[in-house]
Amino acid sequence: MKLNLIVSLLIAPAIVFANQPTTKLELEQQGFPVADGGIQVKPLTNISKGITAPRKNKILIAHEAIKKNGFYEIDNPEVKTIFKLGNQKPLAIGSSDSKDTHLKSSIKDVGLAFEFKGIPVNEKDVVGYAAIGGFDHGWNGVTQIFKDQDLGTCQYDLYNIKLSHGSEFIPQELVSYELNGKATLIDVRGNANSGFMYNIHWADNTKVNDLYCANMNFDKAKTQKLIELAKKIDKSVVIK
Amino acid sequence: MQKSIYLLVLTLLSINTNAAFNGLSYHSRANCAGFNESITWDARWYRTYATISDHFYGRNVHEIKLTWEDTWRSAAYHYAEGYGGWQVIGSHWMVDERTARSFYLGTTNVVNCSIYDGWWDSGSPKLNKGI
Numbered sequence: 519m520k521l522n523l524i525v526s527l528l529i530a531p532a533i534v535f536a537n538q539p540t541t542k543l544e545l546e547q548q549g550f551p552v553a554d555g556g557i558q559v560k561p562l563t564n565i566s567k568g569i570t571a572p573r574k575n576k577i578l579i580a581h582e583a584i585k586k587n588g589f590y591e592i593d594n595p596e597v598k599t600i601f602k603l604g605n606q607k608p609l610a611i612g613s614s615d616s617k618d619t620h621l622k623s624s625i626k627d628v629g630l631a632f633e634f635k636g637i638p639v640n641e642k643d644v645v646g647y648a649a650i651g652g653f654d655h656g657w658n659g660v661t662q663i664f665k666d667q668d669l670g671t672c673q674y675d676l677y678n679i680k681l682s683h684g685s686e687f688i689p690q691e692l693v694s695y696e697l698n699g700k701a702t703l704i705d706v707r708g709n710a711n712s713g714f715m716y717n718i719h720w721a722d723n724t725k726v727n728d729l730y731c732a733n734m735n736f737d738k739a740k741t742q743k744l745i746e747l748a749k750k751i752d753k754s755v756v757i758k
Numbered sequence: 759m760q761k762s763i764y765l766l767v768l769t770l771l772s773i774n775t776n777a778a779f780n781g782l783s784y785h786s787r788a789n790c791a792g793f794n795e796s797i798t799w800d801a802r803w804y805r806t807y808a809t810i811s812d813h814f815y816g817r818n819v820h821e822i823k824l825t826w827e828d829t830w831r832s833a834a835y836h837y838a839e840g841y842g843g844w845q846v847i848g849s850h851w852m853v854d855e856r857t858a859r860s861f862y863l864g865t866t867n868v869v870n871c872s873i874y875d876g877w878w879d880s881g882s883p884k885l886n887k888g889i
Contacts, residue, residue, distance in 0.1 A: 533834075534823040539812040539847075550808070550851060551862040565860050568806040568826030568853040577858050599802050603780060617873070621780055650781030652850075652864050661781040675781050682864030689858045703857045719859065726861065 555685030565687040589706040597713035600732035604671030608646030621646035631656025658682045670733035677726040724757035786848035786866035794840040796848025799831035806853040807832035814845040
């Protein structure tokens with residue numbers, strides 16, 4: 519009884535039960551991106567119903583700070599997360615169980631549902647590869663963790679939305695087209711205490727990408743290097 | 759019996775071996791000896807998630823819809839069903855609170871409880887919300 523109560527309390531928030539599936543049209547009306555919807559750039563007010571109005575204001579304030587100073591000053595615990603990921607020891611070559619999602623030494627062992635050869639960084643700098651996204655006869659997403667002398671500890675996430683039928687809304691107030699003309703978001707935030715997270719996000723109709731780099735220092739040159747690396751990655755990762 | 763299964767599930771959920779969890783992922787499982795579920799999660803950090811889990815059993819159907827929630831793990835979980843014959847279709851979304859980009863990850867469609875190693879290994883990330 520007590521256990522049931524605990525479980526009920528754990529799952530109680532924000533759950534709606536219905537006796538029919540929500541239709542695609544209803545989802546669109548409720549502001550959700552839907553299957554095969556592509557990449558759509560929309561005003562902030564029209565997207566992301568999950569984000570409250572005060573939060574949207576905070577997003578705009580952060581964006582202005584990044585434009586003005588190059589970063590948004592805030593204690594950023596996510597920097598530590600990337601550093602920790604970079605300190606992992608990957609599983610040995612030959613750990614090829616595709617249902618094992620731990621970090622692996624070889625991309626071949628991840629069990630991807632599509633061809634991915636890794637990104638153009640020195641092999642000696644690669645920490646490992648792991649599955650992300652969803653699984654259906656192989657994973658539709660992959661992440662690669664690596665170290666860069668200037669950028670720090672970095673992680674590249676790739677979601678093959680051609681396979682997953684994924685889609686994305688991107689706010690027009692924040693978007694640029696820095697990455698080979700594709701919808702791009704650049705976010706740098708942190709402080710001297712926590713370190714800084716440099717993040718570039720870009721998307722087209724076949725892939726959604728994130729490149730994160732954690733570094734204890736801020737330098738506009740690092741942001742520029744991040745952008746240049748992302749451009750190289752984008753050209754090298756082709757979804758067939 | 760049910761209580762034992764429940765305890766097992768809760769135990770699995772609470773295991774923290776500091777194993778690797780490396781990104782945003784989603785899955786559904788059906789007929790797991792007492793539950794069906796659809797889950798969207800990322801042990802690296804908090805984001806805003808929504809997950810819908812539609813459960814089909816012959817002509818019967820019901821939906822568990824988790825509306826937007828600031829969490830690291832959005833679990834549309836249904837206890838006391840899933841003893842055989844169920845199909846679970848999950849739909850999975852994530853909103854990045856830093857930029858408001860809204861990502862539809864995809865759909866999962868399963869009739870079994872296939873589990874992948876690693877998904878339970880990480881405890882809640884020890885992060886502050888809302889950076």
